Each structure stands twice: as C-alpha cells, then as structure tokens.
Amino acid sequence: MIDIPSDTSTTKTVKVLVVEDEYILAINLQESLESLGYTVIDIADTAEDAIEKATAMRPTLILMDIRLRGESDGIQAAEAIWNDLQIPIIYVTGHSDQSTVERATLTFPFGYILKPIRDQELYVAIQTALNRYEREQFLSTVLRGMGDGVIVVDPQLQIKYMNQVAETLTGWQLYEAKNQVLEKIFSLVDEQTKIPVLNPIHTALEQETTAYLSDRTLLITKDKKAIPIADSAAPLRNNYGKITGAVLVFRDDTQRRLSQERNLANERTRQLEIQMAELQRLNQLKEDFLAATSHEMRTPLSNIKMAITMLESILDRRRMIQSGKPPEINAVARYINILRYECERELNLVDDLLNMRFVDADMYPLELTSIRLQDWLPHITESYQDIAQTQQQILKFEVPPDLPNITTDLAILTRILSELFMNACKHTPLGEIITVGVQITTISNQPNSPQIVSDVPTSVVEIIVSNSGVEIPVKEQAQIFEPFYRISQNQNQEKLSIFDYTYQVLQNESTFNSGSGLGLTLVKKLVEYLQGNITVTSSQGWTRFIVQLPLTLSDYVQ
Numbered sequence: 001m002i003d004i005p006s007d008t009s010t011t012k013t014v015k016v017l018v019v020e021d022e023y024i025l026a027i028n029l030q031e032s033l034e035s036l037g038y039t040v041i042d043i044a045d046t047a048e049d050a051i052e053k054a055t056a057m058r059p060t061l062i063l064m065d066i067r068l069r070g071e072s073d074g075i076q077a078a079e080a081i082w083n084d085l086q087i088p089i090i091y092v093t094g095h096s097d098q099s100t101v102e103r104a105t106l107t108f109p110f111g112y113i114l115k116p117i118r119d120q121e122l123y124v125a126i127q128t129a130l131n132r133y134e135r136e137q138f139l140s141t142v143l144r145g146m147g148d149g150v151i152v153v154d155p156q157l158q159i160k161y162m163n164q165v166a167e168t169l170t171g172w173q174l175y176e177a178k179n180q181v182l183e184k185i186f187s188l189v190d191e192q193t194k195i196p197v198l199n200p201i202h203t204a205l206e207q208e209t210t211a212y213l214s215d216r217t218l219l220i221t222k223d224k225k226a227i228p229i230a231d232s233a234a235p236l237r238n239n240y241g242k243i244t245g246a247v248l249v250f251r252d253d254t255q256r257r258l259s260q261e262r263n264l265a266n267e268r269t270r271q272l273e274i275q276m277a278e279l280q281r282l283n284q285l286k287e288d289f290l291a292a293t294s295h296e297m298r299t300p301l302s303n304i305k306m307a308i309t310m311l312e313s314i315l316d317r318r319r320m321i322q323s324g325k326p327p328e329i330n331a332v333a334r335y336i337n338i339l340r341y342e343c344e345r346e347l348n349l350v351d352d353l354l355n356m357r358f359v360d361a362d363m364y365p366l367e368l369t370s371i372r373l374q375d376w377l378p379h380i381t382e383s384y385q386d387i388a389q390t391q392q393q394i395l396k397f398e399v400p401p402d403l404p405n406i407t408t409d410l411a412i413l414t415r416i417l418s419e420l421f422m423n424a425c426k427h428t429p430l431g432e433i434i435t436v437g438v439q440i441t442t443i444s445n446q447p448n449s450p451q452i453v454s455d456v457p458t459s460v461v462e463i464i465v466s467n468s469g470v471e472i473p474v475k476e477q478a479q480i481f482e483p484f485y486r487i488s489q490n491q492n493q494e495k496l497s498i499f500d501y502t503y504q505v506l507q508n509e510s511t512f513n514s515g516s517g518l519g520l521t522l523v524k525k526l527v528e529y530l531q532g533n534i535t536v537t538s539s540q541g542w543t544r545f546i547v548q549l550p551l552t553l554s555d556y557v558q
Contacts, residue, residue: 047077171222201233432469
C-alpha cells in the first residue's frame, strides 16, 4: 500500500472560509473552528461573495451552507469553486431531505455536516476531508506527471479526466474535452488505409479486461495532425466490482518507431557487412584455388609440351636417316602436330585465368609506351593475312595517316587486338570481309572506366574491328563478354575437324591458339584496365567491336 504523506495533523496551517448567511451561526462556527486550532480567514453570506473570496484568498477548506440568500445557493457556488479552483468543500446545512442530498452529491463534496454542529464531528469531518483531498491531489499529481497520456471516461464514454500529456497529444484542454464523447476528442485511424479504427476502450468495456491498440495506428489531433501512438485501455471498478468507467493510457510512438527503424537499418547493415566479408572470403578462396590450380595445370602441360618437342626432334632425325617418308611417319607427325596445338590451347587457357586474376586484383603490370598506330597496326595485322586468305576471307585495313600517338601498355593492347582479330577470323564466313578501322572521337565521359570521373569532353582513340556475314542476336550481345560464353556458329560455316587440312593450317599459327571461352572476357577486363571501354553492335549483316582508349593512360598502379 502506498504511504501518502499528510500535513493535516498541523491544524494551524489550515485556512477555512466560512459561508453562512445567518450571522450568529457564522460567528459560532468561527469560534468552534478557532478552538480546534483552525484559522478562519473570512465569512461570506452569498454564493457570489463566496466565489469572489475563494478566488482571492485561496483557502485550504470551505464550509458551505446550502441555503444562502440571493439567486444562487451553496451547491451552485460549490460547483463553480471546485471546477475553477479545486478547493475541497464540506456542506453545513440543516436540510437532509433526499432531493437536497442528491443535488449536493452530484458536486462530489468532501463532507456533509448537519446542524446543530458538534465540535468533535466538525474536527473529524475536516480532517477526513483534508486527508481525502491530499490523497486525490497526490494521485492527480502522479497522473499529471506521467510520461503517458491518460484519459478517464464514464460508462457512456464521456471524458471525465485528461492529464497534461493527453492534452498535449490530442490538442484538447480538459475544460474543452470534459463531458465530450471520447471519439470526438480521441479519433484513431489506420496508418496505411486511413480508415477509422475501433478504440480499444470499447473492447475493454465489453470484455471487462485490458485491451491494446493494434500496431500502426494514428491519432488525429484537434488540428488534424496525425501522430503514431501505442495505447491500452482497462475498465475501472468500484469497491463492489461494478464497472464505473474506463481509463485509456497512450503515448507518442514516433521515437520508438524511429529507434526500431534505426535498429533494423543497423541490422541490415550488419548483415550486409557479414555477407560482404563472406563474399571476400569466398573470392579469396577462389583466387587461391585458381592460382594453385593454374600452377598445377601448367606443370604437366609444360612437361607434355617438352615431350612433344622431343618426339618431333626424334621424328626429324629418323627422317634424315631414312631414304623415304613412309605413311606412318607422316601420320605420326600430323598427330604430334595436333597434340602440340591442343597443348598450346590449354596453356593459353591457364594464362587467361591467371591474367584475369591479376587484372581483378589490380596487379597486372603496366609499361607505358608511345605508339604510332598507323605504323604499328599494319604490322600486327600481317600475321592474320595468311589466316584470312586460308579461309577465303578479305582483311582490310583503314587507318588515317595523321593519327596522334597513343600512350598506353603495348603488350596489353597487342593482346586485346590479337584476340579481336582472331575472333573475327573464326566467325567470319568464307568470302566475307574483316575490316580494322581507327579514328579519333570525343566523348563526354567513360562510364565503364572507374579510374576516370569527369564530365568534360575527352578525345579518345576508337579502334573498330568489324566482320560481315554474321550477326549476333540481341540477347547474346549482353552475354558475349561473360566467361566461357561462346558465340553461336554461323550455320553456313562448316565446323572444322581436328583432322581437316584447314584446321591443321590454322593450328600452325600461334595466334590462333585460343578458343578457351575466356578471350572476350579477358579483352573487356584488359580494356577497362587501360581506362577504356568496349562495346559490341550487330546489325545489317555486320558485327562491330568498338574499343575506346584514352590517348594517354594516367593514374595507374604499377
């Protein structure tokens, strides 16, 4: 049980206002009060005079006669004083008829003393009233000081009390809301649908238990603002267990929701960090596996290549000794040639895997060289003229003589163009054309070059490798630079067998030892490593690979 402190034992601090229209009775009442140790601050004989003096003097207690001279009686005066000043009042009257008592009871008095008055009854009535008043004030202070809003209603859902937090949240003052229907003051809607929501106080009264508001509910304030709230409602009972009303406790839920959203955001960030760390771990495992596997693959392939070379050397010596060239020798030589070709292809695959790993790790070595494209490009394409002639293709070279020099890595640029030339030779049908063109163009930016961030127009060199007679479907153009993705073969072009003569001619060219499925993937990575961009277009019987590179490579890591 809560122990509420009381100062009512010190009667000297109790100031009493006596309201009595009979002067002799008023004087006798004053003498009785003073003999009991109370202080009488004044005597009033009308309702209007009582209200005026109570407002000016603020007594601790008022002894109010019910029958007063004038238009208003003591009950009306008591009601006005309590509503405005919250001063406890004890009725002192000689009337105990039922109608008078019922009227007096409606004003919630703190006592009712019948005349003639005995000193002991007067003392008990005053002390009881003051104790009750202090307890009610203590509870009222607790309610006013709560961080949650509190609204008390009667069984008809008419508001009887609101604390200061409830006034602040709803925008209504107690004097405005008192005796108003709850729904008018406390209107709830669903946060998403904006449809009115049933107040939990209805559920609390119907089920006679505590009810809680559903999540995501908004309170519509007096000025039509929407506030997210959380609340609960519970029925109120008297000493006999009868429901006398209900209490609604609610709070502004904005900060809790913001905190919840921050926690969710922090949790999502933490999960993303965990996923990123796991991805980095997996990537590291992949790189380690790739490096180890590539190394282990190169060793046996190198041994195979060396064995093939030794077999070729032995075969050559036998040819020198023998007078003729038996068919078996020619067949063995051809098969050894095939072995050497396939061995070179596998070595190139391993090299491509290692190079891609170096590029991804930003560890690919760079050595800048100033290149005169009009002199260098014809030299690079010479080795592909024989391949094009063998396949009955036409290789054209279109380079302006006045091109500026380009400063970039010569080895990487050679690898890029060699792969594009070989790709064109492999996929161009017989009798069709392969062209190599170069031009200087201006672009606004390079979106695929993360090393360069600039909106200033920039001059770049554009190298275009085109071939006719073949088109790449639009859905394949988006996949063409993916690892191990192979362009669909032209249906008019017959697939070569490793035992065909043409295949054997091609495999004698070292530049043709690709076909790993990583060529274009590596090309894209190398172009971007040189701060450039590569795109592919295919229409009207032509396919074009367009490489854009800066005239001068800058801000690189060596």
